[in-house]
Amino acid sequence: MTLLTDWADAFPSLLDGLATSVQLVGGSLALGMPLGLLLALGSASRTRPLRYPVIVLVEIGRGTPxxxxxxxxxxxxxxxxxxxTSFLSATLALALTTxxxxxxxxxxxxxxxxxxQLEAAAALGMSRPSALRHIVIPQGLRVAVPALMGLAILIFQTTSLAYSIAVPELLHAAYSAGSSTFKYLSILSLAGLMYVSLTIPASWLSAHVERRLARHT
Incomplete structure (x- = not known):
């Protein structure tokens, strides 16, 4: 009963923290996914002065924790x-990582x-940018969707690092509640369950989407 009481007392503040985490990951994905598409096009470009700097930027971004x-x-x-603000800083930083x-x-x-398919598009008189827009990008994104969903789950888990710059996300709320009651184990356990309550269904959804796409490719 003590555990349930601790959870009941801490739940409202942790729920607010979870909402902040969801907002943070939403902003990071909204900025990071279009950035990822631009970087992907740049790294696949035939123009070396564009391709090589983009590849270096991508490697720096992936190599930086x-x-x-x-x-x-x-x-x-x-x-x-x-x-x-700390929230905007975290959104920008996670968007760059994303x-x-x-x-x-x-x-x-x-x-x-x-x-x-590109050769067929060229034979039909389509320019390369037009072929990319209407043929390559739609099909390529469809193939990438399951892996991008998996990345989104990882970014959601990574939002817990925003605690280090005072963003009031879920982990920050858990530490704040724990510091007032000194019952860190029970409150952090609740925070862990709240993370799991979103990540596991999201993982199931990602696997379901992957199976659906596999049947149509």
Whole structure:
């Protein structure tokens, strides 16, 4: 009964934290996925002066831990006159991380489109940008959807790192509740269950989408 009482007392504040986490991941994906598409197109470009710098940026983004990216954006940008709130800093930092990882997933999806379709498009008089827009990108994104959904789940889990720059997300709310009651185990366990309550159904949905897409490819 004590555990349930602790959970009941902490649940409202943790629910607010969970809402902030969901908003954070939503903003990160909204910015990061289009960025990933642009980086994927750049890294697959035939123009070397464009392709090589983009590949370097992607590798830097993938090689930099999300926690370090959060610190760079939150503490580094104000040195250059750009001061953001902790929430906006976390959104931007996670969007950069999302874009770097999403670019490789999307690039793989784009490369899975048969070359013959591009040749057929050229034979029909379509320009390369038009073929990319109407043929390659729609099919490539469809192939990449399950992996992108998996990335979204990982980014949701990564939002817990935003605690380090004082974003009032779920982990921050759990620590705040624990510091007032000193019952960290029970409250952090509840926070873990709240993460699981979203990640497991999302994983099932990702697997379901992958199976559905596999039947149509």
């Amino acid at each position: 999300a926690l370090v990216m959060l610190q760079i954006v939150y503490f580094g940008l104000p040195e250059h006159g750009l001061s953001l 874009g770097a990882y999403a670019s490789e997933i999307i690039r793989g999806g784009l490369q899975s489109v048969p070359q013959g």
